[in-house]
Amino acid sequence: MLGRCRRRVLVVDDGQPRNASALELHGFLTRDGTPPLELLRLGRDELDRYGVELRHGRVVTARGLKDPISFEITLETGAVFACRRLLLATGVKDEVPEVDGMRRYYGRGVHHCPYCDGWEARDKKLVAFGDPKHSAGLALNLLTWSSDVIVCTNGPGTVPARRAAQLRKKGVEVVKKVVQALVGSDGDDGRLQALVLEDGQRIDADAVFLAVDRHQHSELPFKLGCEIDEKGAVKVKGAQRTRVPGLYLAGDAAADVSFAVVAAAHGAKAAVAIHEDIEKEDLR
């Protein structure tokens, strides 16, 4: 969008998108089922048309300057760039539990979001995995997609009484044993088949949904002085503006709802704000 506004744009990305392991991206209108890295490739192909420059690399420092508003960013190679406005779309990182097999089936049987992957798991054997409170809430949520759901707390813990009563009412079992491994079929298209517990018991499972914490992928929002809300998201005002003049934030790093289509929409909103803010500055 900024390219279409004839702005000179540099995109710097070190290429670790959150959903890189997912087999397919869902819920992105017209791109439903596209592998995430393929969507990225399609997007990048379009940048060329508008002369947007793309660099692979990590931004290690960013410094905001006033009067006029501008930024200086430094890449890990030492390269320095100056810009009038800075848009961060640095994303978040999920705390994927250290359980044998978890990474292997991540994005292909191990998911986070029922809205993203619940449809494909409909009527299958599902596990809500995580601390007692959040996995219980997630399990109740998953009942929309399947009636065969269990909670796995991966160790002892107490499900809050109200949640425990709701789970009982819906016939959802709570397993409090430690999970030793996730197992399934081999190969590139290997599928999750079961959880193996510490005592050797095997619980059949087609999909595990994680109720785990996430944190900001980059320290740049903190270093630049952004405000963070109680959920760890960067606070933004209208049109993705942060409280730091000239700094905008798009995508999961600021999102309440973490969808690729929302991140893309944030980008479009931020682009309009950036373009108009520069326009106003130039008229003064």
Ligand SMILES: Cc1cc2nc3c(=O)[nH]c(=O)nc-3n(C[C@H](O)[C@H](O)[C@H](O)COP(=O)(O)OP(=O)(O)OC[C@H]3O[C@@H](n4cnc5c(N)ncnc54)[C@H](O)[C@@H]3O)c2cc1C
């Ligand atoms: C397993 C999984 C499956 C998902 N499935 C879906 C789905 O089906 N549908 C859906 O809508 N959403 C899905 N999501 C959510 C989706 O991945 C995110 O909403 C989306 O990726 C957010 O885009 P983003 O640009 O904010 O962040 P990201 O895609 O995470 O991109 C952030 C980029 O910034 C880069 N970066 C960070 N810091 C720096 C730095 N200092 N210098 C340079 N580069 C930096 C990172 O390397 C990364 O490439 C899924 C997420 C996961 C984890």
